[in-house]
Amino acid sequence: MGGMTALVILPGLDGTATLHARFVACLGDVLGSVTVLHYPPHKALDYAALELLARAALPGNVPFVLLGESFSGPIPLSIAADPPANLVGLVLSTTFARTPLPLFSPLAPLTRFAPVRALPPALLSWWLLGRWATPALNVALERALLEVHPAVLRQRAALAMQADVSTLLERVTLPVLYLRATGDRLIMPGAAELILSAIKHATVRDIGGPHLLLQACPSAAARAVRDFVEGLQSARLR
Numbered sequence: 001m002g003g004m005t006a007l008v009i010l011p012g013l014d015g016t017a018t019l020h021a022r023f024v025a026c027l028g029d030v031l032g033s034v035t036v037l038h039y040p041p042h043k044a045l046d047y048a049a050l051e052l053l054a055r056a057a058l059p060g061n062v063p064f065v066l067l068g069e070s071f072s073g074p075i076p077l078s079i080a081a082d083p084p085a086n087l088v089g090l091v092l093s094t095t096f097a098r099t100p101l102p103l104f105s106p107l108a109p110l111t112r113f114a115p116v117r118a119l120p121p122a123l124l125s126w127w128l129l130g131r132w133a134t135p136a137l138n139v140a141l142e143r144a145l146l147e148v149h150p151a152v153l154r155q156r157a158a159l160a161m162q163a164d165v166s167t168l169l170e171r172v173t174l175p176v177l178y179l180r181a182t183g184d185r186l187i188m189p190g191a192a193e194l195i196l197s198a199i200k201h202a203t204v205r206d207i208g209g210p211h212l213l214l215q216a217c218p219s220a221a222a223r224a225v226r227d228f229v230e231g232l233q234s235a236r237l238r
Contacts, residue, residue, distance in 0.1 A: 004032030005088065005229050006059050012070035012212070013156050014144040015039030023214040026222035030229055032062060041148040044155040047163065051075050058084060065229060067091040069214060070187070071156055074165045077195075080176075081168040089232050090172070091225055093179040094213050096191040097198075098164045130183050132209055132216035141212070169198035176202035177228040179213055179221055186211040203228075 007027070009020060017036035024034050037057050039050060054075055058064065063086050068076035073095025080090050121142055125133045128141065145153065176199050180192045196202050205224040209217035 004062070005030075005233060006033045006035070006062050006064035007031045007067060007225070007229070008054075008058060008064055009034070009036045009067045010054055010069060010072035010075050011036060011038065012072065013153065013160070014141075014148055015041065015071075015152075015156070016144045016147050018144050018147070019140055019212075019215050023218040023222055026218045027226060028222070030226045031065075033059070035059075041152060044152050047074055047078075047159055051078050055079060055084075059086065062086060063088045063232075065089040065091060065225075065232070067093060067225070068095055069093045070095050070211065071160050073097065074163045077165050077168060077172065080174050081165075081171040083174060087174060089175040089177070089228065091177045091179065091228060092195065093221065094181050094184055094187050094211050096160075096163065096187060097169055097195050098166045098191070099161050100187045100191045127185050128211045129216055130185060130210040132183070137212070137215060140215070166194060166198065169195060172199050173201075175228070175232060177224065178202055178204045179224055180204055180206050181209045181211060181213040181217075182206055183209055184211045184213075 011017065011019070015038060017038040020036045024036070027034060035057070037054060039045065039053070045053070066076040066079060066087060068091070070093070073092055074097060076090055076092070077097055080087065121138060124141065125138050129137055178192050178195060180189070192204060196204060207213060207217055207220045207224065209220065214221050
């Protein structure tokens with residue numbers, strides 16, 4: 001399978017394609033095309049429906065790497081368990097195979113009452129960006145969330161609170177890179193450990209940054225992805 005490797009990014013809870021420009025710019029020319037998939041902002045879809053949407057958007061004739069960020073993590077893991085022939089690797093960024101908040105799983109139905117528009121921006125910034133927050137990042141995050149209907153955000157939060165694709169992990173045979181943010185206040189270390197213990201060949205790159213790693217630390221995250229892709233491309237040429 002020749003040709004430059006493409007990258008398909010499955011975004012976080014907002015599901016928009018608006019928060020990745022700096023990360024994509026930092027990737028340089030190692031990759032071929034880079035596509036950030038966006039989810040319907042006014043239509044509540046479960047993980048199975050989002051997986052179908054993602055599969056329909058995957059490249060059909062070039063090797064590609066699938067990057068799943070945060071909320072989207074269960075989707076690329078499900079795809080990699082039954083992969084198309086031209087999927088050559090998986091990158092998982094600050095994400096999970098099983099809900100990172102298991103104690104709150106019974107409360108998932110109550111998210112339909114959550115006042116998502118009333119959450120203080122300062123709290124979101126502390127939780128998702130921490131000390132890496134900047135005025136520009138805060139504004140970009142607020143704008144991305146405003147693009148999505150509140151009911152859709154609530155439904156996605158409920159999905160994440162109940163997610164569990166851990167039984168599929170042993171079927172993932174592709175190369176896997178996990179990007180772990182050392183300052184993540186949302187995803188606890190156990191989420192990465194579950195994936196790394198089940199997928200023995202997976203590797204991890206620890207990066208100083210917050211949960212929104214691709215946005216707050218685009219250069220370091222892009223360097224890790226470039227190294228991973230260059231390793232895949234070198235292996236294909238041997």
